[in-house]
Amino acid sequence: MLLFNVLGVTEFQPSEPGAPSAEDTxxxxxxxxxxxxxxxxxxxxxxxxxIQHAREQLLNMFNLGYVNxxxxxxxxxxxxxxxxxxxxxxxxxxxxxxxLEGLEKSLADIYxxxxxxxxxxxxxxxxxxxxxxxxxxxxxxxxxxxxxxxxITCDSDGCIDRFVDLRNIKDVIGxxxxxxxxxxxxxxxxxxxxxxxxxxxxxLFGDNNVVQIALDGGNNxxxxxxxxxxxxVSEVLVYVQQSKDELIGxxxxxxxxxxxxxxxxxxxxxxxLETYRAGFEGYTYMER
Numbered sequence: 001m002l003l004f005n006v007l008g009v010t011e012f013q014p015s016e017p018g019a020p021s022a023e024d025t026x027x028x029x030x031x032x033x034x035x036x037x038x039x040x041x042x043x044x045x046x047x048x049x050x051i052q053h054a055r056e057q058l059l060n061m062f063n064l065g066y067v068n069x070x071x072x073x074x075x076x077x078x079x080x081x082x083x084x085x086x087x088x089x090x091x092x093x094x095x096x097x098x099x100l101e102g103l104e105k106s107l108a109d110i111y112x113x114x115x116x117x118x119x120x121x122x123x124x125x126x127x128x129x130x131x132x133x134x135x136x137x138x139x140x141x142x143x144x145x146x147x148x149x150x151x152i153t154c155d156s157d158g159c160i161d162r163f164v165d166l167r168n169i170k171d172v173i174g175x176x177x178x179x180x181x182x183x184x185x186x187x188x189x190x191x192x193x194x195x196x197x198x199x200x201x202x203x204l205f206g207d208n209n210v211v212q213i214a215l216d217g218g219n220n221x222x223x224x225x226x227x228x229x230x231x232x233v234s235e236v237l238v239y240v241q242q243s244k245d246e247l248i249g250x251x252x253x254x255x256x257x258x259x260x261x262x263x264x265x266x267x268x269x270x271x272x273l274e275t276y277r278a279g280f281e282g283y284t285y286m287e288r
Contacts, residue, residue: 002188002208003136004115007152007286009178011109011145014081020074026067028058029075036082044089045097047082055079083107105161105171109147111178113186114286117151117158118202121191125157132164133173136185143174149186152286153203204240206231206284234280244280251276 020033032054039047058075061067067075087103090096115121123129135143148171151158163173178184196207210228215221234244255269264272 002115002120002191003185004113004188004285006111006178006184006186007114008112008180009109009147010112012084012107014084015077017074017077017081026058026061026071028054028061028067029071029078032058032075032078032082036078036085039082039085039089041089041092044086045100048086048100051079051082080107102171104146105148107146108172109145109175110150110159111147111175111186112150112152115151115208116153116203116205116285117160118153118155119205120196120208121160121188122202124160128162130162130164130169131191132189133160134187134189135175136187137183138176141176143176145175145177146172147175148172153205155203204236204284206236208285209283231284232281233284236284237280248273248277248280 017033017036020029032051035047035050035054055075058067058072062069062072083103084107086100087107090100090103117124121129121131124131133149149160161171163170175186176184207230209230211224212226212228214223214225216223237244237247252273255264255272258264259266259269
């Protein structure tokens with residue numbers, strides 16, 4: 001099982017657009033606003049088609065120079081507010097029309113997570129393997145948000161947007177609202193050494209901390225038998241022929257030069273060097 005914490009969330013929460021008041025409002029923008037205003041339980045499918053058509057036409061008009069950036073931005077706000085309301089209305093039904101199934105992913109939050117997909121879950125990226133995923137915290141609360149998971153690598157493919165469902169595969173996972181000052185852990189199951197070996201220091205993220213746990217079935221308890229700490233930054237740098245001592249020496253020269261030229265004080269220089277040196281002994285993943 002792979003455990004990791006959530007570092008931050010980009011929530012999809014559209015603002016309520018106001019009515020267009022300008023006399024020069026483009027007709028297509030007015031049509032989009034009227035569709036949004038008429039949206040209800042009985043016509044949300046019809047409105048969905050109307051706003052798709054209006055948006056497509058507006059984008060064409062914008063590309064041709066007939067609609068300015070201000071109106072395009074306003075139209076986008078109305079469009080996404082309408083989609084958000086349509087999605088909520090569709091979820092009230094026992095059956096969600098096929099044409100609206102993609103809305104859930106488009107409106108999902110992005111949960112940024114402290115792991116590397118390429119290092120710890122390469123089969124997710126390479127062969128579309130789907131692993132069971134669920135929150136570890138707040139299990140007595142019903143998830144009220146839907147999201148996809150993004151890792152901390154620089155690659156846009158470093159995300160998980162396919163999840164186990166009861167009967168099929170879903171594009172989002174149910175999660176709890178993230179709170180900045182509280183830990184929120186997620187767990188990915190059925191993973192292990194095989195995925196770590198395939199990862200092979202991708203993006204220079206080293207091995208994770210490993211905890212071996214023994215279960216006591218009789219007492220419904222567990223014991224931590226062994227902790228194997230993951231790679232430090234200096235250990236990973238050795239694999240790419242970089243020396244911690246050489247890097248610190250080069251950086252020290254730059255800091256000393258900054259002191260001589262008055263760019264920083266001696267006390268500031270000490271603090272900078274201590275922080276730089278401590279970074280080599282830290283974990284390759286984000287630390288709090």
